Amino acid sequence: MKHLIATTALLGTLASAGFAQDLTPMSDEERALFRAEVRAYLFENPEVIMQAVEILQNREAETQAQADIDLVASNSEAIFNDGYSWVGGNPEGDIVLVEFLDYRCGYCKKAHSEVAELLETDGNIKLIVKELPILGDASVLASRFAIAVKQVAGGDSYKAVGDALMSFKGDVTLPALQRLGSTFGLDMEAIEARMNSDEVTAEITATRALAGILAISGTPTFVMHDELVRGYLPLEQMQAVVADKRG
Missing domain, CATH: 3.40.30.10 (Glutaredoxin)
Structure with a gap:
């Protein structure tokens, strides 16, 4: 599940990068081509997914740690x-x-x-x-x-x-x-x-x-x-x- 979330986040990032270059919405053909390119990239570079998972886990851990510190402070x-x-x-x-x-x-x-x-x-x-x-x-x-x-x-x-x-x-x-x-x-x-x-x-x-x-x-x-x-x-x-x- 975390791999899926990380991959989705990565796709969103890549998509954002693509739109940053051209604010014109993609056509169906362009979108299909873009997805194929991303898929090919991930198959060729699977370590990117693991890197994204690690980043996600680190962010979640930092968020939880800060939430726990806030809980302790408010219930001291x-x-x-x-x-x-x-x-x-x-x-x-x-x-x-x-x-x-x-x-x-x-x-x-x-x-x-x-x-x-x-x-x-x-x-x-x-x-x-x-x-x-x-x-x-x-x-x-x-x-x-x-x-x-x-x-x-x-x-x-x-x-x-x-x-x-x-x-x-x-x-x-x-x-x-x-x-x-x-x-x-x-x-x-x-x-x-x-x-x-x-x-x-x-x-x-x-x-x-x-x-x-x-x-x-x-x-x-x-x-x-x-x-x-x-x-x-x-x-x-x-x-x-x-x-x-x-x-």
Whole structure:
């Protein structure tokens, strides 16, 4: 499809060039001859199509990147200062990294250790975690548990539970979460009572609404300072983005 679009664009360009030389509309015979010449040229120089596709893709990427920057700017308060998302790393860091995650997402699990290494080796990055359970009821259950832990037991317990959930390999069930909570000495009765509360629901609902505004359809998704990074990003690339943001 992109090849077709690029070819159409190329034909339009060539046609415009032809009309620029002579503003008189082509006759049917002239138009047929022109099309034949263009067809022959493209068959003789097929690399032109690939060059046009590359130009089109670059333009689309630039347009999307600018649109994402505008989205971040217009929703900065909800992204960076929602009042409930957990904050880690260096709270006074010069770069803010926001992660939308799902505990059952394979790429989130893969990114987890790399984000931790980025924070440890850099020391000047503020991390904000946003719960975005999108992979079914078990994901919602895990997020409700984690948020309830945060609300009942505080940020340190939330961090410990979040790390454990990211390395958890079994089925996410209430009995499994009860066992997990007990290993950290948590008040599971209070946490279970909070899991289905309006307070927990409000956090998930607000984050889902924000994800909708930002056109986030998968996890992990990052906001790195002022731009959206959609999908998993290896440590080296995250470091490169951070270096670029610092100028």
